[in-house]
Every structure is written in structure tokens, then in C-alpha cells.
Amino acid sequence: MKASLQPDRPRLLIHPGPAHPVRIESRQSRRGRHVRLTLAPGANMFDAIILPLAAIGIEHASTTILGGDFEQIEYCVAQVDPSGQTRVGYAEPLRAGRSCLIFGNATIGKNQQGAPIIHCHGALRAENGAVKGGHILTQNSIVGARPISVLVTAFTDIQLRVAYDAETNISLIKPYQETTNE
Known part of the structure; x- marks a missing residue:
């Protein structure tokens, strides 16, 4: 009999801290800004994203990395x-x-000290041909010989900040929006 690759039951993951009643936090931006960014050959992915966006005033965004060689x-x-x-x-x-890099998504925000941070996940085909995926270390990933396109959705009135999460017992990127009396 051939072993099944599917588990016989779902796995349940229970975090160590108290469960928050709202599983996914979300915010709605009154308006957004869309930019197409080109990652420069030879640059590390972090600088290639953060520096040009900072130059046009974008500090909080969601991105889609369309793929390319590194x-x-x-x-x-x-x-x-x-x-x-x-x-x-x-x-x-x-x-x-x-x-x-076959495809990737990156969230841009600020760490606890207010410095830029990128949280990026992607699928890739490695040098040996194997298809892999995971958390991309953008500061250690170098763009190849050709530019790579990135679609950016900037948030105009929402910030993304790293903050401690009691349920998971780790720091996570969370949305933050100041309330106004409008």
C-alpha cells in the first residue's frame, strides 16, 4: 500500500498566549497610491525597494514582486x-x-525603533533547479542582471508597525490607524 501524502486529520496549532477575539486585524484606507517600481540590477532587494519608495514619500505598503533572476x-x-x-x-x-524568484509578496512598514522593515515571502527556483519557498531575507538577496518589476500599493492613512503579539508571543507587523473626528 502506498503511503498517503495527505494527513489523516487537520493539524491544530494553538499559540501559547491568550487567543485574541479578532483573528485578523484589518483597516480601510480612504485612498491608496499605486506605483510600479523597478529593482535595479546588482542592488540588494531591501535597498532596491526601500530607498526609491522613501524618496517619493512611501513608508507603508503592500507589494507584489513579479519575479525575476537574482x-x-x-x-x-x-x-x-x-x-x-x-x-x-x-x-x-x-x-x-x-x-x-517566481513570485513574491512583501509588506513594508516600520520596526519598533521606527526603521524601515520588509517582510517578504516568495516562491523561487534555486540554482540546483529545486522549487523552494519561504521568508526572503531581502538584505541578503541580490538582484540579477535585469531589472525586476514590483507593483506597490502604498497606504496613505494606515501605518504598518512591528508590535508584540501576546497570543503568538512574537512581534508581528500590525496595522495602525489614528482615529479622526471626520
Whole structure:
């Protein structure tokens, strides 16, 4: 009998902290701004996204990376946290070498100190031909010889900030919107 690749039952993931009654937080922006960005060859992905967007006043956004060749991609995948402090954490970085990013999404916001941060997930074909996916380490991933297109949806009245999340016991990017009396 051939072993099934499908689990015989769903797996249940229970985080260590108290469950928040709202599972997914969302905000609505009154208006948005759309930009097509081109990642420059030879640049690291972080600088190639953050610097041109900052120059036109964009600090909080969602992006779609349309794919392209990289001289180098580093990524990591989730693994069980052996300490038990959280359910999952990132494994040590993996080097995919010269690779093709098939597709990616990145969220741009600010860390706890107010510095820019990119949280990027993508699917890639590694140098050895294997298809992989995970959390892309943008500062260690170098754009290849040709520019790569990125579609940017900037948020005009919503900020994305890294903040501690009691349920997961880790810091996450969360939406923040000042309320107004309009």
C-alpha cells in the first residue's frame, strides 16, 4: 500500500498566549497610491525597494514582486520552536545561489525603533533547479542582471508597525490607524 501524502486529520496549532477575539486585524484606507517600481540590477532587494519608495514619500505598503533572476537569494522557513516559547520560528538562513524568484509578496512598514522593515515571502527556483519557498531575507538577496518589476500599493492613512503579539508571543507587523473626528 502506498503511503498517503495527505494527513489523516487537520493539524491544530494553538499559540501559547491568550487567543485574541479578532483573528485578523484589518483597516480601510480612504485612498491608496499605486506605483510600479523597478529593482535595479546588482542592488540588494531591501535597498532596491526601500530607498526609491522613501524618496517619493512611501513608508507603508503592500507589494507584489513579479519575479525575476537574482544573483543570490537567501531565505528561511518556519520550524517548530524547540524552546516552547512560541509555536514556530524561523530556521537558519538557506542560500539558494543564483535563482529565479517566481513570485513574491512583501509588506513594508516600520520596526519598533521606527526603521524601515520588509517582510517578504516568495516562491523561487534555486540554482540546483529545486522549487523552494519561504521568508526572503531581502538584505541578503541580490538582484540579477535585469531589472525586476514590483507593483506597490502604498497606504496613505494606515501605518504598518512591528508590535508584540501576546497570543503568538512574537512581534508581528500590525496595522495602525489614528482615529479622526471626520
